[in-house]
Amino acid sequence: MSKKLHLVSLGCTKNLVDSEVMLGKLADYELSDEPAEADVIIVNTCGFIEAAKEESIATVLDLHERRKEDSLLVMSGCLSERYKEQLQKEMPEIDIFTGVGDYERIDELIRQKQSTFSPQVYLATEKSPRLITGSNYHAYIKIAEGCNQNCSFCAIPSFKGRLQSRTLDSIVAEVSALTAKGFYDFSFISQDSSSYGRDLGMRDGLIDLIRHMEQIPGVRSARILYLYPSTTSFELIDAIADSPVFQTYYDMPIQHIDDRVLKTMKRGFGEAKTRELLEAMRSKEGSFVRTSVIAGHPGESEESFRKLCDFLESFGFDRINVFAYSNEEETAAYEMEQLPEEVITRRTEILGEIAQRSRDASLERMIGRRCRLAIDGPSQEHEYLLSARPLLWAPEIDGEVLVNDTNDLDVKIGGLYQGKITEKAGEYLLASLETPLTE
Missing domain, CATH: 3.80.30.20 (tm_1862 like domain)
Structure with missing residues (x-):
C-alpha cells in the first residue's frame, strides 16, 4: 500500500508554488485530507507578520495532536527558515525542519529523516516537479x-x-x-x-x-x-x-x-x-x-x-x-x-x-456587463449554483461570481464561457452563461 501524505500550505501563493513542488517530488504518496491517516505531514509555514506566525505555530501543534504514531511531521518554509535555531530548540514535536531552500529535496529529507537548511533560497525552474492544485486551467x-x-x-x-x-x-x-x-x-x-x-x-x-x-x-x-x-x-x-x-x-x-x-x-x-x-x-x-x-x-x-x-x-x-x-x-x-x-x-x-x-x-x-467566465465548479453557497471567475480577476483573492443560469449549456469545469453579470445578491454577483468560448 502507498504511504499517505497530508500537506498544509500557509501564507501567500508564492508559498503555494513551493508546496506544489514538494507534492511533485512526493508523487508516490497518496494525498489525504485526514492528518490522522497520514504517514507524512508537511506544514509549509508563513513568517511574514505576527498573525501568520501564530497561525503557522498553531497549525503545527494541532496537527501534532492529531497525527498517528510513527508518522513524520515536517515544518518547512519561511517561519522555519526565519527562526530555525529557536524552533529546533523549542519544538520537539517536529521530526524534520527545513526552510526555503530545499523544496526539491523533500523526498530525500523524509527518506533520511534529516533536517536541512540550504544557504540559498530555492528558485523553481521549468524542470521542477510540480503538482498544480486547486484548478485544471x-x-x-x-x-x-x-x-x-x-x-x-x-x-x-x-x-x-x-x-x-x-x-x-x-x-x-x-x-x-x-x-x-x-x-x-x-x-x-x-x-x-x-x-x-x-x-x-x-x-x-x-x-x-x-x-x-x-x-x-x-x-x-x-x-x-x-x-x-x-x-x-x-x-x-x-x-x-x-x-x-x-x-x-x-x-x-x-x-x-x-x-x-x-x-x-x-x-x-x-x-x-x-x-x-x-x-x-x-x-x-x-x-x-x-x-x-x-x-x-x-x-x-x-x-x-x-x-x-x-x-x-x-x-x-x-x-x-x-x-x-x-x-x-x-x-x-x-x-x-x-x-x-x-x-x-x-x-x-x-x-x-x-x-x-x-x-x-x-x-x-459590473452589473450588466458581459465578460469571459471560467467555471471553477459547484458553488459552496448553494448546490444549484456554479462558482465562476471573470478572467479579469485574480484567483482566490478577488472573489467569485455565482452562475444561476446556464441556458442549458453543457458546462465543463475549467471551461470558458461568455456570460452576463445580471445582478448583485449580498456580497456576490450573479451571472448567466451565454455561449462557450473556444480557441
Whole structure:
C-alpha cells in the first residue's frame, strides 16, 4: 500500500508554488485530507507578520495532536527558515525542519529523516516537479525570489535574500509545458514582480515577459501580481493594457499615500509619483486596480491616517487589502516608537470598512456587463449554483461570481464561457452563461 501524505500550505501563493513542488517530488504518496491517516505531514509555514506566525505555530501543534504514531511531521518554509535555531530548540514535536531552500529535496529529507537548511533560497525552474492544485486551467508562475527593496516594515529580505530572477527561457518552457496539459490562465508572481530581470541586466523585464507569453499558443489569459511603485514604469502600464493576452489588471501595494509615512516606510516613491502611476492604471479601458495598505505604521499621525482614508475613499480601487502593522525583528521599524495596539486595531477596522465599500462599488459597476467566465465548479453557497471567475480577476483573492443560469449549456469545469453579470445578491454577483468560448 502507498504511504499517505497530508500537506498544509500557509501564507501567500508564492508559498503555494513551493508546496506544489514538494507534492511533485512526493508523487508516490497518496494525498489525504485526514492528518490522522497520514504517514507524512508537511506544514509549509508563513513568517511574514505576527498573525501568520501564530497561525503557522498553531497549525503545527494541532496537527501534532492529531497525527498517528510513527508518522513524520515536517515544518518547512519561511517561519522555519526565519527562526530555525529557536524552533529546533523549542519544538520537539517536529521530526524534520527545513526552510526555503530545499523544496526539491523533500523526498530525500523524509527518506533520511534529516533536517536541512540550504544557504540559498530555492528558485523553481521549468524542470521542477510540480503538482498544480486547486484548478485544471489556472497556474501560478513564480518568476523570481528575494527582494532588493528595503521597506522598513518587511523582514522578507532578511531570510529570502536579494532578487534572483528566472530566465525568460525557463519561464517560457514551464508555461509551454502547462499549456500542453490544458492550462490557459496564468498569474505571474514574486516578492517584487516589477523588478523582474534587473539582476539579469534587463531594463524592463516584465515587458519582455509579456511579449514572450503572447507568442505561446494556448495562453489565453494572464496577469501580474505584486508590482512595486518605484520599479513600475509607465511603459509597463501601457504594455499590460495593450496586450491581447494579459488582463488589464494592476496589483500595486502602495502601503500608504502620505509623504511623511512613505518616507518612514522607505518606499522610494512619495505621494505624487504614486498617484501618477495609479491614475495611469485607472485610465486604461476596463482596468482593474488592486492595492494593499498598512494601518498603524510607526510615525502614522491621525492626520496622515485621515489622508490615507480620504484617498482610498475617493480613488475607486476595485480591491483593497488591509494589514495591521506588525512589529517585526530585523526591520528598520522595529526600534521606532510604536503606536498603541488599540490605535492600530481601530485604524485597521476603519480601513477594512473602506475596503468593503470599495469592493461593493466595484461589483456594482459590473452589473450588466458581459465578460469571459471560467467555471471553477459547484458553488459552496448553494448546490444549484456554479462558482465562476471573470478572467479579469485574480484567483482566490478577488472573489467569485455565482452562475444561476446556464441556458442549458453543457458546462465543463475549467471551461470558458461568455456570460452576463445580471445582478448583485449580498456580497456576490450573479451571472448567466451565454455561449462557450473556444480557441
